[in-house]
Amino acid sequence: MTVEMTTIYDEFKEKLSNITSRQALADLKVQYLGKKGQVTGLMKEMKNLSNEEKPAYGQKVNELRQNITSDIDRIDEELHKEELDKILSEETIDVTLPGRAKEIGGPHPITRIIDDIEDFFIGLGYEIKEGFEVEQDYYNFEALNLPKSHPARDMQDTFYISEEILLRTHTSPVQARTLEEKKGVGPVKIICPGKVYRRDSDDATHSHQFTxxxxxxxxxxxHLSDLKGTLELFAKKMFGNERQVRLRPSYFPFTEPSVEVDISCFKCKGAGCNVCKQSGWIEILGAGMVHPNVLEMAGFDSTEYSGFAFGMGPDRVAMLKYGIEDIRHLYTNDLRFIDQFIPTEDGGLEDESI
Structure with a gap:
């Protein structure tokens, strides 16, 4: 190497001997081998040499580059080993310590009830259908025999986004759309789970959003007897084989005749208690035979086809099944409440007294 190269290498080794970190080593590498480094600067001097001098000069510069690179790699390996040894000494693991058990969660009570209801109706050959939470006024009301002037619209205090767009007040629009898709040809056998919205004050039994x-x-x-038989099977599945079902006349614009459906109280077995308000019966859902107008608007011949519909709130079913007194418990995500519904190994609940 030339005197200049020897001087550069000696200076490099002196600086290298004082390096104590890999970051400082990286900075030193840039200083000598970077685009503006001293070794790179030597290569630029070749333009000032004759063609005879260039090969020998270039060889010496490459030797210098290789020596510096080799020294840097060696020190980098040493520093890396020192860092690793330090980490291992500071972060020792006691392998004799017992392992940490993972907390096992469980389905939310609403999810649990919805899954149970879906499984039951799938077993009866029903298909699950879902729809839009932001819905057209036509499918939420008009296609269900509720024209704009109908007073029964007041029964469902609605969140309107525009004159024709709203947050659905029930999952019935899924039924209307499904009937429309069928173009007047049956059969139709569906259940429609989902969130719905109504302008209701939040209290122990009401919420502006519910399922x-x-x-x-x-x-x-x-026939109506088909509806009653289906609901009897449902009540026994959800609340026990001893449950009885009672149909009471009611009114819904999209069914005729319409009924409210009660089950015999599972707490007092009909004797009267605080759960059933001393009546011996608990209301769980509304139902009825599909109104001919709804069938006709969807393209079905009401003289040839008939049907039944029902609607229930999984929130209410969960409250009745698990003895939950305040609907707000279902939505506050309080783990002290939700943990009670963690399944045990035998498939029951952590606290069967719920």
């Missing part, structure tokens, strides 16, 4: 599951069956020769 709902509706069912719809349309085919030839469907």
């Amino acid at each position: 709902q599951i509706e069912g719809l069956v349309v085919d030839k020769n469907i």
Whole structure:
């Protein structure tokens, strides 16, 4: 190497001997081998040499570059080993310590109820249908026999986004859309789970947002007795084999006749208690035979087809099934409440007294 190169290498080794960190080593590498480094600067001097001098000069510069690179790699490896040894000494692990058990969660009570309801109706051959939470006024009301002037619209205090767009007040629009898709040809056998919205004051039994599951069956020769038999099976599945079902006359614009459905109280077994308000019965859902107008608007011949529909709130079913007194417990995500519904190994609940 030339005198200049020897001087550069000696200076490099002196600086290298004082390096104590990999970052400082990286900075030193840039100083000598970077684009503006001293070794790179030597290569630029070749333009001032004759063609005879260039090969020998270039060889010496490359030797210098290789020596510096080799020294840097060696020190980098040493520093890396020192860092690793330090980490291992400071972060020792006691392998004799017992492992940390993972907390096992469980389904939210509403999710649990919805899954149970879906499983039951799937077993009866129903199909699950979902729809839009932001819905057109036509499908939420008009296609369900509720024209704009109908007074029954006041029964469902609605969140309107515009004159024709709203947050659905029930999952019935899914039924209307499904009937429309069928173009007048049955059968139809669906349940429609989902969130719905109504302008309601939040208290122990009401919420502005809640879940709902509706069912719809349309085919030839469907009768009210088919509805009652289906709901009896449902009540026994959800609340026990000893449950009885009672139908009371009611009014819904999209069904005729319409009924409120009660089950015998599972706490007092009909004797009267605080749960059933001393009546021996608990209301769980509304139902009825599909109104001919709803069938006709969807393109079905109401003289040939008939059907039944029902709607329930999984929130209410959960409150009744688990003895929950305040609906707000279902939405506050308080782990002290939710932890009570963690399944045990035998498939029950952590606290069967709920």
